[in-house]
Amino acid sequence: MDYSSKFDSLLYDLKRDGRYRTFIDLERQVGALPTAIWRRPDGTERIVTVWCSNDYLGMGQHPDVLAAMQRTIAQTGGGTGGTRNISGHHHAHVLLEKELAELHGKAAALVFTSGWISNLATLGVIGKVLPDCVIFSDALNHNSMIEGIRRSGAERVIFPHNDVAYLDERMARYDRDRPKLVAFESVYSMDGDVAPIAAICDVADKHNALTYLDEVHGVGLYGPHGGGIAERDGVADRITIIEGTLAKAFGVMGGYIAAPGNLVDVIRSFADSFIFTTSIGPHLAAGAQAAIRHLRYSSTEREAQQRNIAQLKSMLGAAGLPVPLSDSHILPIMIGDAHLCRRISDELLERHSIYIQPINFPTVPRGQERLRLTPGPFHTERHISRLVGALIDVGEQLGWSWSKIAA
Secondary structure, X not given: OOHHHHHHHHHHXXXXXXXXXXXXXXXXXXXXXXXXXXXXOOOOEEEEEEOOOOOOOOHHHOHHHHHHHHHHHHHHOOOOXXXXXXXXXXXXXXXXXXXXXXXXXXXXXXXXXXHHHHHHHHHHHHHHHOOOOEEEEEOOOOHHHHHHHHHHOOEEEEEOOOOHHHHHHHHOOOOOOOOEEEEEEOEOOOOXXXXXXXXXXXXXXXXXXXXXXXXXXXXXXXXXXXXXXXXXXXXXXXXXXXXXXXXXXXXXXXXXXXXXXXXXXXXXXXOHHXXXXXXXXXXXXXXXXXXXXXXXXXXXXXXXXXXXXXXXXXXXXXXXOOOOOOOOOOEEEEOOOHHHHHHHXXXXXXXXXXXXXXXXXXXXXXXXXXXXXXXXXXOOHHHHHHHHHHHHHHHHXXXXXXXXXXX
């Protein structure tokens, strides 16, 4: 086989379909949010405004977080010495997991190297250790949840997105005593819509099922203490397992679950991707704990972000641009064509120094390509005005009417 030609062919197909991904060279500067330095291929530099960061609240640059990380590196070094099974629990992990358990009102928590791994590990183990388990999965669940369910080998039932009536009808087909789990998200990362958590819990309780809630796009951002949508809605106690990330609103790196103590112990004891993976650095754990603690007692960042979301929506509407129909901080502007989505992104960057990464297949289905805006607390009215003007200008330059798309 001509391996090189095969690889070239695969890349050619991606480029032809508009799915080939490129990533610009960005360097964020402490104190300069929401801007970053764009280092261009020709060696020049330019300051750009970032509109698509998942560091939703800028906690990756918060003084408390940086101080905790720097202090921990100075005290303990950069690594943990291996997996926990080899090196034990680093004290920074113990403190972080205690903080996470308290945040969600659970008995225990367990930290992983990423949110992707925490979903893979936890769902993979639960479906495997519960005999004849059935996992009911929302149709728009994240790739990591899908892979975890597949890995478990459990029977899987996919229910239409947020369709509680369909979920109820399908669960009724199974014996009440058969092990069941309902897996869903709080905020869906591409459309920005929110799950009816209480209604799903009602159905799960009715059919004697466990519940698994992915709160990666909710923690830090919602609820009086940043516990997520479940805390905001007063239903966190009804969720069996809450899964979250340390890499978005908390601004650092890692993932976790919070759940009853014996369930967390089962995951710790059976999950290959926990047992055989080096634990996150102590400085990351300390930084994450500092971010969580700050957001548990400060609503300043959340309130500023919500003001900017409202202002952006208002200014988009006033300019005749599509206003995303989102209940969250994630504002998708639908384009519907991979090549056009890339072109708009490139023009915003080159002409206006505005960075918004295009979202294409397989992250979203073909025909649902989009720009995904995530306003943060450090965007100003001037930033918002410049973004709206840039969208209008790029549309005119490309001969594209924003009225062609639905929000």
